[in-house]
Amino acid sequence: MSRIGKSPITVPPGVEVNIANGMVTISGKLGTLTQAIVGGITVSQEENVISVNRPSDSRTDRAMHGMTRALLANMVIGVTEGYTKTLELIGVGFRASNQGQVLDLSLGYSHNIMVRVPEDCKVITEMVKGKAPKIILTSHDKHLVGMVASKIRSFRKPEPYKGKGVRYMGEIVRKKAGKSASGKA
Numbered sequence: 762m763s764r765i766g767k768s769p770i771t772v773p774p775g776v777e778v779n780i781a782n783g784m785v786t787i788s789g790k791l792g793t794l795t796q797a798i799v800g801g802i803t804v805s806q807e808e809n810v811i812s813v814n815r816p817s818d819s820r821t822d823r824a825m826h827g828m829t830r831a832l833l834a835n836m837v838i839g840v841t842e843g844y845t846k847t848l849e850l851i852g853v854g855f856r857a858s859n860q861g862q863v864l865d866l867s868l869g870y871s872h873n874i875m876v877r878v879p880e881d882c883k884v885i886t887e888m889v890k891g892k893a894p895k896i897i898l899t900s901h902d903k904h905l906v907g908m909v910a911s912k913i914r915s916f917r918k919p920e921p922y923k924g925k926g927v928r929y930m931g932e933i934v935r936k937k938a939g940k941s942a943s944g945k946a
Contacts, residue, residue, distance in 0.1 A: 766826035770811040770834050773841055778806050785833060789840025791901040792881070796832055800825035804833070811837075839901040846910040847930035848896040851919065857886045857894045864896065868917040868927070876916075882909050895930070 772778055779786040785804055786795045798804055801816040802825050811833060815826040838844075850857055856867040864876040864884055878884045882900040896913060900906045910929065919926035919934040928934065 766813055766815065766823075766830045768830070770813075770830065770837055772806075772809045772811060772837060774809075776837060776840060778811060780804050780806060785836075787833070787836045787840055789837075789901075791840050791843050794836045794839060794902060796829075796836060798829060800829075802826060802829045804829070835903045839903055843899055843901050844903045844906045845897065845899045846906050848898070848910055848913055849893040849928050849930055850896070850926075851893050851928060852917075852925035855894060855917075855925075856888065857896050858888070859884050859886050864913070866913070866916060869925075874916055876913060878909055879905060881905055 775790060777788045779788075783798050784795055785798060786793060788794075800821060802822070803814045803816075805812055805814070813826060813830040813833065815822040850866075850868070852869060854867065854869060858865045859878075862878045862880060862884065864878055864886070866874040866876065868874060878898070881902055882898055882905050885897040885899075887895040887897065898906050898910055914927045914929065917926045919928050919932070921935065921937045922939055924934045924936055926934075
């Protein structure tokens with residue numbers, strides 16, 4: 762049996778779980794998330810514990826078992842604590858600012874890039890003198906935060922020679938050696 766799939770999910774106080782018609786809805790202080798259950802996987806709740814079971818040991822059922830359990834656990838964490846991703850802009854003249862849900866990025870192109878961030882995802886920009894500008898994304902939906910962060914990073918991925926670009930906080934970029942001068946005169 763799947764080690765991830767068989768471990769139960771503990772529901773903290775203040776979180777409401779509703780299982781009906783192949784849909785699981787989890788509500789908490791930060792919001793509400795819904796997930797469809799597919800592949801014959803059964804989800805049951807007893808008091809404050811959610812358990813996920815599979816119908817057989819086929820390869821697809823095993824895969825769906827672990828994935829469903831992981832998605833539900835992420836939903837419980839999301840509605841109680843939330844998720845945060847931080848991006849940093851490494852490069853001379855790179856800037857970020859926001860007006861509400863509209864993010865204005867200056868990434869060295871001839872024009873600024875305007876990105877509309879979904880309402881469920883809060884965006885904060887930090888510009889501190891002497892440090893790289895930061896973009897902080899927070900939401901109760903882990904998938905949404907990752908998707909928005911990936912979209913922002915795709916506008917200027919870190920290049921391998923100087924490391925300039927948009928990075929996840931703490932991301933290590935492996936740098937290549939540049940041209941070497943030949944000793945011939």
